[in-house]
Amino acid sequence: MDEMLTLDNVSLSYQTIHGETEALRGVSFDVAKGEFVAIVGPSGCGKTTVLSVVAGLLKPTDGAVVLDGKRVDAPGGNVGYMLQKDTLFEWLTISKNVELGLKIQKKLTPESRAYAHSLLEKYGLAEFAEHLPGQLSGGMRQRAALIRTLAFRPKILLLDEPFSALDYQTRLSVAENVSGIIRDEGVTALLVTHDIGEACSLGNRVIVLSPRPATVRKIIDIPLPSGPEKRREHKRFGEITNGIWKELKN
Amino acid sequence: MKRKIMTPHEKYLKEVRRGKIIIKLWQFGLLAAMLGLWELLTAVGAIDAFFMSSPSRIVMTFIDLAAGGEFFYHIGVTLLECLIGFAVSMVVGSIIAVLLWLSVGARKVAEPYLVVLNALPKIALGPLIIIWVGSGMKAIVLMAVLICIVVTVISVLEGLCATAPDKLLLLRSMGANRFQLLRYAVLPSALPTFLSVTKINVGLAWVGTVMGEYLVSGAGLGYLIVYGGQVFKTDLVMTATVTLCVLAGGMYALTALAEKLLKRRNKKRGAGQVQ
Numbered sequence: 466m467d468e469m470l471t472l473d474n475v476s477l478s479y480q481t482i483h484g485e486t487e488a489l490r491g492v493s494f495d496v497a498k499g500e501f502v503a504i505v506g507p508s509g510c511g512k513t514t515v516l517s518v519v520a521g522l523l524k525p526t527d528g529a530v531v532l533d534g535k536r537v538d539a540p541g542g543n544v545g546y547m548l549q550k551d552t553l554f555e556w557l558t559i560s561k562n563v564e565l566g567l568k569i570q571k572k573l574t575p576e577s578r579a580y581a582h583s584l585l586e587k588y589g590l591a592e593f594a595e596h597l598p599g600q601l602s603g604g605m606r607q608r609a610a611l612i613r614t615l616a617f618r619p620k621i622l623l624l625d626e627p628f629s630a631l632d633y634q635t636r637l638s639v640a641e642n643v644s645g646i647i648r649d650e651g652v653t654a655l656l657v658t659h660d661i662g663e664a665c666s667l668g669n670r671v672i673v674l675s676p677r678p679a680t681v682r683k684i685i686d687i688p689l690p691s692g693p694e695k696r697r698e699h700k701r702f703g704e705i706t707n708g709i710w711k712e713l714k715n
Numbered sequence: 716m717k718r719k720i721m722t723p724h725e726k727y728l729k730e731v732r733r734g735k736i737i738i739k740l741w742q743f744g745l746l747a748a749m750l751g752l753w754e755l756l757t758a759v760g761a762i763d764a765f766f767m768s769s770p771s772r773i774v775m776t777f778i779d780l781a782a783g784g785e786f787f788y789h790i791g792v793t794l795l796e797c798l799i800g801f802a803v804s805m806v807v808g809s810i811i812a813v814l815l816w817l818s819v820g821a822r823k824v825a826e827p828y829l830v831v832l833n834a835l836p837k838i839a840l841g842p843l844i845i846i847w848v849g850s851g852m853k854a855i856v857l858m859a860v861l862i863c864i865v866v867t868v869i870s871v872l873e874g875l876c877a878t879a880p881d882k883l884l885l886l887r888s889m890g891a892n893r894f895q896l897l898r899y900a901v902l903p904s905a906l907p908t909f910l911s912v913t914k915i916n917v918g919l920a921w922v923g924t925v926m927g928e929y930l931v932s933g934a935g936l937g938y939l940i941v942y943g944g945q946v947f948k949t950d951l952v953m954t955a956t957v958t959l960c961v962l963a964g965g966m967y968a969l970t971a972l973a974e975k976l977l978k979r980r981n982k983k984r985g986a987g988q989v990q
Contacts, residue, residue: 520888542890552881556903556981565899569889617889 468531469653470496470519470621475528476678477514487678488514491528494672494681496621496655501647503668504657507713511679512657516623519655520544533620542570545614545622545652549630551606553598559609560585560594566617581616588612588646603631604639611643615650622647624656628663640667640693648691661706661713666693673712683712768953776950777958790958793924793935796852797966800859801920805913807860808867815868816875816901817893829869837861837923841930850931858930859923863916870915874908875901910974917970921963936962 477489488511496502506512517523518530521540530537532544545566553562563581567573585591590609598606607627614622627643628636644667647654658664664671665687673682687705689696696702721729750770756762757769764772780786815822840861844854882900891899928937936955943951 522884522887540887540890544888546885546888548881548885550881552879552885554882554900554903556906565886566889569886569891569895569899623888 467498468495469498469500469533470655471529471531472515472519473529473531475515475518475525475530477511477518477523477525477527489518489525490678490680492674492679492681493528494684496653499651499653501644501654501656501667501669502672503664503670504655504672504674505659505661505664505709505713506657506674506679507676508659510674510677512659512674513625515674515679516546516625516655516657519621520546520623542566542617543620545617545619547610547614547622547624547627549626551598551603551610551630553606553610553613555598558595558597559590559601562598562609563594563613563616565613570617572617577616580618581612584612584615585609588642602635604635604642607631607639608642608646611646615646615652620653622652622654624654626658626660627656629658629660637693644691644693661709662697663693665689665702665706665709666696671709673709682715685709685712765947766949768949772950773954773957776954780951780954789935789939789955790962792852793928793937793959794962796855796927796935797859797920797924797962800856800863800923801916803856804860804863804867804920805916808864809871809909811864811868812871812875813897813902815872816897822872829865832865833869838926838930841926845931854931855924855927855935858927859920862923862926863919866919867912867916870912871905871909874905874912877908878904910977914967914970914974917967918963921959921966925959 472492472494475489475492476487479486479488492515494502504512504515514523518525519532519537521530521537521544524538532541535541537543553559554565557565560582563585564573564578567577567581582591582594585594588608590605590612593601593605593609598609601609610627628640631639640663656664656667668687671685671687673685674680675682685705685708687696689699689701689705753767754770757764757767757772777786815825837858841858844857844861848854848857878901882904883896886896886900924935925937925940928935929941932938932941936959939955940952943949943955
């Protein structure tokens with residue numbers, strides 16, 4: 466078994482004073498070690514809820530989430546969460562931001578710090594280590610945010626529309642950049658997005674969710690070479706995205 | 716005539732400097748005009764200096780009082796009361812706010828109490844304060860604390876609760892507990908609020924102190940004002956009032972300076988070193 470993450474028949478309903486909202490209904494899928502899986506679905510369908518459940522921030526009403534052989538029912542510091550906004554702490558320097566997860570988990574040792582800084586070095590942010598986030602461009606900030614989540618070596622990376630706050634050009638280059646880093650570091654990743662092109666250019670597989678309550682409609686293998694730019698130029702790219710679009714529309 | 720040619724940016728900077736100087740001139744000019752008019756009207760007898768005092772009489776009174784040395788004692792008493800009241804309410808108020816942030820239940824229970832305490836004119840508690848702690852410096856400090864602390868609790872709590880949810884979500888996904896959320900995200904986010912509360916409290920602490928001195932006191936600037944009023948010494952009342960203005964303004968300026976230095980240090984720490 467080389468499954469990193471398993472969702473087994475996960476259902477979740479939100480309770481409010483006005484009633485109950487069913488967000489997920491019987492969602493099941495696996496993510497293999499080192500795999501990049503993208504989830505697409507209509508907006509408001511509960512994509513983010515899936516990530517919250519995996520992170521242990523929300524407890525499923527029914528079913529189980531198993532991460533690397535252990536059942537998840539509370540945040541355990543095993544996931545790296547990357548949000549739409551880079552969420553860098555503006556009062557901390559880039560290097561302090563990158564060390565944040567290590568500090569929270571009390572894992573800040575000379576070795577772990579050296580690893581974090583080697584990532585900054587490797588991905589071209591070393592010279593900005595002592596800068597504040599406000600002095601960096603949007604793309605650099607998003608890279609710094611990614612390094613922050615990688616620094617404490619999470620078992621899985623959760624990406625919640627991490628590029629949607631960027632303008633189109635930046636988005637493409639940052640996506641290229643980020644997916645390169647994820648591949649290089651051999652990290653398992655789960656991405657949610659409403660952008661079909663983004664899902665197809667990044668994922669090894671794409672999971673299509675239905676409108677709320679979200680169920681898994683289809684899981685599609687993307688048989689294309691890796692690298693978003695290469696994929697977007699591939700002659701089968703249009704055909705595959707079209708297929709997913711039709712799947713979503715039904 | 717040889718004139719240096721200025722770049723558009725230099726021209727712009729010169730304009731900005733000129734604008735600033737004009738504002739300063741108006742500010743001082745207005746003050747001088749008011750003082751001059753006041754002095755003139757009392758000198759020609761258009762208004763009665765016995766009721767209105769006058770700038771020259773205030774200066775004379777100040778010199779007389781300063782020569783006696785007792786005036787500085789009064790200033791010292793008021794300043795001390797004000798500083799104690801200010802410090803106690805900042806520290807205790809902030810601690811209460813943090814405790815309320817830590818417990819959602821306590822926050823909800825406390826809410827109506829805070830609203831009522833905030834709306835209550837604290838001066839109404841004056842007689843009770845005297846009964847409880849006597850008519851000394853304690854009563855005055857307590858009055859200052861009562862006036863400042865409710866605002867401190869409410870504003871600091873608001874600042875703590877305004878922390879970006881994204882940041883909290885991120886820390887929680889990393890496995891942070893409530894105290895870590897507080898330390899790494901909530902307190903640093905609330906720093907600007909804390910600084911603005913500090914500035915507000917500088918003003919309120921003076922209100923509380925003088926109010927306390929009106930109620931009960933044997934010394935202090937508030938005492939001099941009440942005493943001067945009772946014996947119709949408007950010069951004394953005016954002199955003490957002007958001294959209060961200067962002290963309160965000075966304390967505000969110090970706070971603003973401290974804020975500026977703190978901000979500059981933060982900025983420097985980020986921008987300074989490029990490796």
